[in-house]
Amino acid sequence: MINIQEFTKGLEAEFEDVEPGTLNPDTNFRSIKGWSSMHALIIIAYIDANYNALLNGADLKSAQSIQDLYKITIEKLK
Amino acid sequence: MAYLSTSNTNIIAISSCVPGHIEKTADYNHISVEERELFSKTTGIIERRVADKDVACSDLCYVAAKHLLDKYNCKEEIDLVIFVSQSPDYILPATSILLQNRLGLKKDCIAFDISLGCSGYVYGLSVITNLMQSGQLKKGLLLVGDKSSTSTTYTDKSTYPLFGDAGTATLIEHSQTKNEMHFNLQSDGSGKNSIIIEHGSCRTPFDKTLEDLVEIEPGISRAKKHLILNGMDVFNFALREAATNINTLYEKSNKTKENTDYFVLHQANKLINESVRKKLKIDIEKVPYSIDVFGNTSSASIPLTMCYKMEEALRTKKLSLLLSGFGVGYSWGSVILETENVYTNLLEYDRA
Numbered sequence: 001m002i003n004i005q006e007f008t009k010g011l012e013a014e015f016e017d018v019e020p021g022t023l024n025p026d027t028n029f030r031s032i033k034g035w036s037s038m039h040a041l042i043i044i045a046y047i048d049a050n051y052n053a054l055l056n057g058a059d060l061k062s063a064q065s066i067q068d069l070y071k072i073t074i075e076k077l078k
Numbered sequence: 079m080a081y082l083s084t085s086n087t088n089i090i091a092i093s094s095c096v097p098g099h100i101e102k103t104a105d106y107n108h109i110s111v112e113e114r115e116l117f118s119k120t121t122g123i124i125e126r127r128v129a130d131k132d133v134a135c136s137d138l139c140y141v142a143a144k145h146l147l148d149k150y151n152c153k154e155e156i157d158l159v160i161f162v163s164q165s166p167d168y169i170l171p172a173t174s175i176l177l178q179n180r181l182g183l184k185k186d187c188i189a190f191d192i193s194l195g196c197s198g199y200v201y202g203l204s205v206i207t208n209l210m211q212s213g214q215l216k217k218g219l220l221l222v223g224d225k226s227s228t229s230t231t232y233t234d235k236s237t238y239p240l241f242g243d244a245g246t247a248t249l250i251e252h253s254q255t256k257n258e259m260h261f262n263l264q265s266d267g268s269g270k271n272s273i274i275i276e277h278g279s280c281r282t283p284f285d286k287t288l289e290d291l292v293e294i295e296p297g298i299s300r301a302k303k304h305l306i307l308n309g310m311d312v313f314n315f316a317l318r319e320a321a322t323n324i325n326t327l328y329e330k331s332n333k334t335k336e337n338t339d340y341f342v343l344h345q346a347n348k349l350i351n352e353s354v355r356k357k358l359k360i361d362i363e364k365v366p367y368s369i370d371v372f373g374n375t376s377s378a379s380i381p382l383t384m385c386y387k388m389e390e391a392l393r394t395k396k397l398s399l400l401l402s403g404f405g406v407g408y409s410w411g412s413v414i415l416e417t418e419n420v421y422t423n424l425l426e427y428d429r430a
Contacts, residue, residue, distance in 0.1 A: 017112075034112045037236065038120040041313050045353050048317050057310035 002051060002077075004070050011066060014046045015039065025067040047073050080263040080411075081330045084207035088253040091150065091421040092392075093142040094246045094385040096372060097129040098426045106239045108232060109297060117239060122348025126242035126373030128227045133427065135165045136173045136180075138245025139221040141425055143181055146219075146249045149421070153181070158188045158218035160206050162198040162377050164406070165225040166191060169279070177221060188215070195273070196344045196405025197263075198222055198377030199246075200413050203401075204261045206250055213252045220248040224376035226305070229275050233291060233299040237307050240347070242373030246381040259415040260331035262323050269408035272311040277302035312405065316350045320404045321357035327400075327412045335360060337398055338414070340388060344403040345369035345379035354402075377403070385422040392420040 004025050012023040018032060032039060044055050047069070053076035055069075063069050102125045103118045118124055129138070139161065147153045159181075161174035174189040188209070194201050202220045210218055223245035230237040278284055285302075293299045300306070320343075328335060335341075341364055343351050348369060355365050366387035368379065375382055380401050384392060391397060396418040404410035 017116075034110070034116065036109075036113050036116060037309055038113075038116045040310050041120060041347075041349055044310060044313055044317070045349055049353065049356065054314055054318055056314040057308055060310055 002070070002074065004067065007070050007073070008066050010050060011043065011046055011069075014042050023066060025065065025070065027066050028064050029066055029069070030064070043069065051077065053077050081261065081327070082204065082263070083258050083260045083331070084204065084211050085256050085258045086211045086213065086253050087207040087259070088251050088257055089415075089417055089420050090249045090251055091146050092246065092248045092381050092384055093145045093423050093425065094244060094378065094382045095138040095142040095425045095427050096127040096242070096244045096382070097133065097138070098428070099128050099130065100125050101128050103239055108238070109235050120347065120349050121240065122367065122369045123239065123373045124370045126239075127244065129225050129243040129427065133225070134167050135163050135223045135225040135243070135245050136161070136167050136177055138225070138243065138427055139223050139247055140177060140180055140245075141427055142245055143177070143219055143221055143247035145423065145425060146247050147181060150249065152217055152249075154184060155217045156183045156187055156219055157215040158206065158209060159183060160190060160192060160202055160218070160220050162192045162194055162202040162220070162222040163224050164193055164195050164376070165228055174221070194407070194409055195224065195376045196346065196379070197403035197407065197409040197411050199380040200261065200401055200403045200411040201263060201409070202377075203259065203413055204263060204411070207259055210250060210252050216252050218250045220250060222246050222248070222381060223378035226376055229303070229305040231291070231300050231304050234304065235297040236309060237305050240307070240374050242375045244372060244375040244378035244382050246378045246385070248381055257416060259413050260327060260333065261411060261413045262327035262330065263411035264319070264323060264409070266408045269311070269315055271306075272308045272315065272408070273305070273406040275303070275305050313350055315408050316346060316404050317353055319408070319410055320354045320402060323404070323410055324358060324400065324402055324412050327414060331414055333398070333414050338400050339364065339397045340391070341365050341400045341402070342380050342383055344405060345372070345374055345383060346405060347374065385424045389422050392417060392422050394419070
């Protein structure tokens, strides 16, 4: 079972400009400094590579927080 | 599954031509410096070649093809020319026919166009080798490329810094040796809206507002005539389908990844290609890149990468290759083939 803390920590590690420990499950990921569509691609790649779940544009659009991304990932794995 | 194989053809030579004008991602001041850096890091694109307004894709392919025809002195022997592009000279006639005349090829020459983008080189190879395998056609030219800068605009950060212009020519001959090529070709038109130029043809014809720039979202302003790219859905498609297509091809053809010398992937963007490479569990040394200096060059990206990164290996060795293209349509496909002593070269377009 995926752990949301690990999920968040792993995602944070993908964003090189983000200080470790700044992201938490409630963080609106679009509030990351300098957010751009490149970050969205990095999120999709991270979840695919680590959890074998493939998110699309609509999934990203519907999510606000890291917790939302986590829930979508869990749903995809069912 | 559309698995097929062809035989009795050889790739003799590949030539590529790119514009001389270089645009660097670091100079793209439509977005912030930080966003440029992240863009380069994620896509791998440091710079691209962009053609002048009055230069067409066919001009780049012409230069590439002319070089091969002169080198091999085989103008009179070309029985077939296929132009694969989504930036033809005109809606009609087909650009391949114009190139038949411009290159001075005989009239006893089959010429037609194929409208495909990122998958175009693999599809083009499947068509030309099918037509040539019987031996009735001895030599053929596969001309592949795009001038994507025609359909993008500086004010659209989702497309403008991504695409580069390039044209290529591949000279193919009928061969007495078996030399099989194995293809796995696929299509899914439900992805049409992910990469589309919606206006300007039969479905949504020209109108007076075709040129009007409209802001879609911050950083993205474009007109109806321009390319629309949904990067996230294209990314999802590539991760879902590319590696699966390749693995299926290996199963069907009884070939192995271990015996493949190079995997030449369409240069979509670095994050996509690295994800595909990791799914395939192949070493980075076996996956050449050209996206850093040419950007995403659509259908030209596979032959251009071969010319740019594999000149010596192709010229001096017998190689087993996997080529894979995936994108607009969606359309995607892969081919496993063998080459031996293939000549390649890379030219800069010189209008003189």
